[in-house]
Amino acid sequence: MKRLYILSLITGSFLLLTGCMKDWLDREPRTILSDEQVWNDPKQITALLANFYDRIPAESGLTDVNNDGADGRLFQWRNMANYDEAMWSGQSNEDGRNNITSYGFGSWYLWNYTYIRDINLALENIEKYGISLPDEAKKQYSAELRFLRALNYFNLVKRMGGVPLVTKQLIYDYSGNVADLQQPRAKESEIYDFIGSEVDAIKDQLGNAGSNSRANKYTALALKSRAMLYAGSIAKYNNLMPVPITTPGGEVGIPADMANAYYQKALDASKEIINSGPYALYRNNPDPGENFYEAVTKKATNREVIFVKDFLYPTRRHWFSYDNIARGIREDNLGSSSVVPSLNLVESFEYLDGSNGALKTRTPDNTDYIYYDNPAAIFANKDARLYGTIIYPGASFKGLTVSIQAGVMVWNGGRNAYDVIEGSDLGTTYSDGRLLTASSGPHRSIMEVSNTGFYIRKFIDPNDKTSTRGIQSDIWWVWFRLGEIYLNAGEAAFELGQTGDALLYINALRERAGFGANSLTTLTIDRIRNERRVELAFEDHRLWDLKRWRIADKVWNGNASSPDAMIYALYPYRVIRPGDVNRDGKYVFVKMIAPRFRAPRFFQLGNYYTAINQAVLNNNPKIIRNPFH
Amino acid sequence: MNKILSSAFIAMLLCMLVTGCKKDNFEKPSSTLSGTVVYNKEAVGVRSNGVQLELWQRGFQLFTKIPVHVGQDGSFSASLFDGNYKLVRLPGNGPWINNTDSIDITVNGNTVVEVPVQPYFIIKNATAAKAGTGVTATFSIERVNASQPLESASLYLAKTNIVDAVNNLGSTTLSADAIGDITGPVTINVTIPAALTGQSFFYVRIGVKTAGVAERIYTQPIKIE
Numbered sequence: 132m133k134r135l136y137i138l139s140l141i142t143g144s145f146l147l148l149t150g151c152m153k154d155w156l157d158r159e160p161r162t163i164l165s166d167e168q169v170w171n172d173p174k175q176i177t178a179l180l181a182n183f184y185d186r187i188p189a190e191s192g193l194t195d196v197n198n199d200g201a202d203g204r205l206f207q208w209r210n211m212a213n214y215d216e217a218m219w220s221g222q223s224n225e226d227g228r229n230n231i232t233s234y235g236f237g238s239w240y241l242w243n244y245t246y247i248r249d250i251n252l253a254l255e256n257i258e259k260y261g262i263s264l265p266d267e268a269k270k271q272y273s274a275e276l277r278f279l280r281a282l283n284y285f286n287l288v289k290r291m292g293g294v295p296l297v298t299k300q301l302i303y304d305y306s307g308n309v310a311d312l313q314q315p316r317a318k319e320s321e322i323y324d325f326i327g328s329e330v331d332a333i334k335d336q337l338g339n340a341g342s343n344s345r346a347n348k349y350t351a352l353a354l355k356s357r358a359m360l361y362a363g364s365i366a367k368y369n370n371l372m373p374v375p376i377t378t379p380g381g382e383v384g385i386p387a388d389m390a391n392a393y394y395q396k397a398l399d400a401s402k403e404i405i406n407s408g409p410y411a412l413y414r415n416n417p418d419p420g421e422n423f424y425e426a427v428t429k430k431a432t433n434r435e436v437i438f439v440k441d442f443l444y445p446t447r448r449h450w451f452s453y454d455n456i457a458r459g460i461r462e463d464n465l466g467s468s469s470v471v472p473s474l475n476l477v478e479s480f481e482y483l484d485g486s487n488g489a490l491k492t493r494t495p496d497n498t499d500y501i502y503y504d505n506p507a508a509i510f511a512n513k514d515a516r517l518y519g520t521i522i523y524p525g526a527s528f529k530g531l532t533v534s535i536q537a538g539v540m541v542w543n544g545g546r547n548a549y550d551v552i553e554g555s556d557l558g559t560t561y562s563d564g565r566l567l568t569a570s571s572g573p574h575r576s577i578m579e580v581s582n583t584g585f586y587i588r589k590f591i592d593p594n595d596k597t598s599t600r601g602i603q604s605d606i607w608w609v610w611f612r613l614g615e616i617y618l619n620a621g622e623a624a625f626e627l628g629q630t631g632d633a634l635l636y637i638n639a640l641r642e643r644a645g646f647g648a649n650s651l652t653t654l655t656i657d658r659i660r661n662e663r664r665v666e667l668a669f670e671d672h673r674l675w676d677l678k679r680w681r682i683a684d685k686v687w688n689g690n691a692s693s694p695d696a697m698i699y700a701l702y703p704y705r706v707i708r709p710g711d712v713n714r715d716g717k718y719v720f721v722k723m724i725a726p727r728f729r730a731p732r733f734f735q736l737g738n739y740y741t742a743i744n745q746a747v748l749n750n751n752p753k754i755i756r757n758p759f760h
Numbered sequence: 761m762n763k764i765l766s767s768a769f770i771a772m773l774l775c776m777l778v779t780g781c782k783k784d785n786f787e788k789p790s791s792t793l794s795g796t797v798v799y800n801k802e803a804v805g806v807r808s809n810g811v812q813l814e815l816w817q818r819g820f821q822l823f824t825k826i827p828v829h830v831g832q833d834g835s836f837s838a839s840l841f842d843g844n845y846k847l848v849r850l851p852g853n854g855p856w857i858n859n860t861d862s863i864d865i866t867v868n869g870n871t872v873v874e875v876p877v878q879p880y881f882i883i884k885n886a887t888a889a890k891a892g893t894g895v896t897a898t899f900s901i902e903r904v905n906a907s908q909p910l911e912s913a914s915l916y917l918a919k920t921n922i923v924d925a926v927n928n929l930g931s932t933t934l935s936a937d938a939i940g941d942i943t944g945p946v947t948i949n950v951t952i953p954a955a956l957t958g959q960s961f962f963y964v965r966i967g968v969k970t971a972g973v974a975e976r977i978y979t980q981p982i983k984i985e
Contacts, residue, residue: 232809232926233809233926372972373908373909373911373971373972374908374971374972374973684974688925689925689926690925690926690928690931691926691927691928691929692928692929692930692931731926733926735974736852736973736974737852737853737974745823745824745825746824749823749824758851758852759850759851759852759853759974760850760852
């Protein structure tokens with residue numbers, strides 16, 4: 132009896148003690164954030180935005196992210212070596228980039244609807260749950276999300292053509308019928324129109340004035356400037372092809388009569404940035420070559436860049452400098468020289484007198500070499516952007532001269548010709564006690580040495596030890612900068628017949644590059660195309676520009692005898708010819724197809740629009756294939 | 761102790777060796793589908809590694825195409841399981857008119873099919889011969905379908921019998937304007953490039969390009985000695 136009493140006392144007190152605990156089974160999780168918590172906290176929303184900014188895809192970039200699947204994170208610097216700006220000279224297991232027999236129809240694939248869904252979800256949730264968020268902030272975040280979505284649709288449309296335009300989350304109702312979730316592809320022009328109208332709707336709500344890593348009004352306008360230019364040129368040049376690439380529903384191809392409207396929009400957006408934006412062409416350094424290099428890479432007081440991906444956080448720094456610095460001045464014991472510029476790109480930089488940029492290696496009658504006093508002399512009087520983009524023989528970087536020499540040419544009197552002697556290793560000395568093959572090559576076969584005789588300067592970090600794996604580089608990636616906006620304005624104005632205005636924009640850029648004032652008085656589309664090539668080299672433009680002008684299949688025609696489809700190299704040699712004071716000790720240059728380069732670049736008509744994966748087609752029968760696939 | 765361990769080890773090893781030889785549980789495909797792309801019963805010459813046909817088979821969970829590459833002489837072959845397939849002439853892929861009608865194929869053992877296509881142009885009476893330091897080719901172009909204009913005709917030279925617009929050591933291209941009237945015979949000259957001057961023989965091929973069509977139609981390679 133006593134025992135029962137004690138037992139019931141214990142049970143009773145237990146019940147009483149625990150019974151007062153409220154919501155024992157209904158507690159807030161400590162490891163999961165609720166929607167209410169996220170969408171009312173500016174810090175949480177900013178963190179989410181950081182994720183969305185980080186996921187903006189680029190075909191090339193500065194890091195090593197290579198996920199073209201559903202996630203769609205693309206930021207792969209190695210892709211710089213896939214076109215005609217550069218080739219691969221790094222680790223030989225990536226030599227496939229020099230041997231792309233033809234670009235696959237699946238190249239440049241992107242179908243990152245998870246990203247679009249995440250943004251759509253965020254847009255809806257911020258409205259639904261963000262109760263205590265000030266209206267102003269809500270508007271700004273929504274505008275920022277819509278900018279990112281518009282930017283992503285631009286990244287999709289330039290690769291795939293018209294894609295399904297999904298602007299709200301698609302929710303499955305478990306009815307067994309998914310037909311209402313299957314959206315057909317929008318017209319190509321509709322996607323571009325969507326980008327234009329989104330920018331117009333959000334540009335005044337974006338805030339972030341003065342920021343170059345988050346979108347502000349002018350970032351949105353820069354997107355519009357570029358997107359409208361692409362749409363205009365597709366409308367114009369697609370219809371100038373012998374047989375335009377179209378689909379009956381307009382998923383691919385834009386009618387020619389829409390071209391002028393798009394060009395006008397591109398011009399208006401560009402003008403708004405140039406005339407009323409807080410930006411100016413970077414002109415802080417009196418040396419035009421260094422100035423151009425700083426315009427892209429220098430962060431302090433840089434009013435040229437509009438939108439960048441920065442790598443300030445110590446764990447976010449990247450290896451681009453480690454992988455691509457010139458061999459002779461590398462600070463690590465491995466790496467370097469992976470992506471090296473082609474002679475094709477070097478020669479597209481004009482001479483300052485406006486003449487063609489082809490380097491003069493042979494006398495006009497082609498009987499003898501031209502003899503230069505030093506390796507850099509052949510590059511004298513070139514467009515200063517060459518210096519700012521590329522390290523050529525005799526140029527300096529980080530205060531060190533980059534020594535580039537392939538070997539020596541010894542005069543053989545018996546044969547009445549030169550014997551070409553190249554070292555089997557770098558930094559070798561010839562029997563006359565002087566340099567044979569320089570510390571930065573070029574070399575025909577050694578990996579991680581330039582194969583073309585050039586190195587990249589753009590995007591390489593100038594600071595001490597940044598090319599080591601320990602320190603790494605925090606150079607930013609430039610999505611948009613004012614230089615491009617000038618070119619967009621120039622091209623759009625030219626296409627609209629306003630050549631006078633176009634000349635103003637193009638000449639402003641050329642003047643900064645060391646040309647005189649008003650260096651051009653007439654303009655052709657080829658000239659504008661070349662300006663884009665030299666100004667925007669390595670900034671992820673070349674492929675898309677050739678695509679929208681519909682000349683990629685002509686330039687990269689897969690023919691080994693075509694000078695544009697092959698990658699060329701320039702090898703400097705020191706001349707040994709005792710007794711001939713005009714030639715002995717001078718330098719000569721040999722142009723050749725880069726020895727490690729194998730297959731010509733081959734872009735087929737089916738590459739203008741990337742093939743849509745069969746899995747996507749299987750899941751959604753309303754999606755039609757792109758032409759030629 | 762040692763003895764026990766080693767005998768256990770040997771037993772394990774034996775066990776692995778015995779089970780390791782177990783055959784794969786999938787049979788490999790044993791039938792072959794082969795054939796030629798033809799126009800008027802004649803094989804159509806194309807670029808090596810350029811043209812593709814597609815095979816599709818319904819009724820299985822994995823629904824994806826089986827690409828079948830067409831050799832430069834117009835022939836193709838694929839190892840398949842017996843069954844019913846649909847063969848698709850991929851639009852915009854070969855030098856012929858798009859025809860999206862699929863061809864039903866029943867593969868049973870070794871099956872041979874002809875895939876009929878309608879090219880825009882065909883090349884007839886092609887001859888080529890060495891003439892001094894060059895090669896001269898004469899041929900006539902016959903228009904089969906007038907929906908697309910002629911863009912150009914080219915003569916390609918190569919060391920091996922794989923010759924086309926991508927694999928060549930020298931070429932000359934005559935644009936449609938330069939050819940003018942295509943009802944008469946066309947003559948193209950090409951200078952033999954340095955890489956071929958020392959060769960005892962090499963191959964040439966004539967290709968004709970239709971405007972707006974990526975691939976050219978080719979003759980069979982002609983050996984030049």
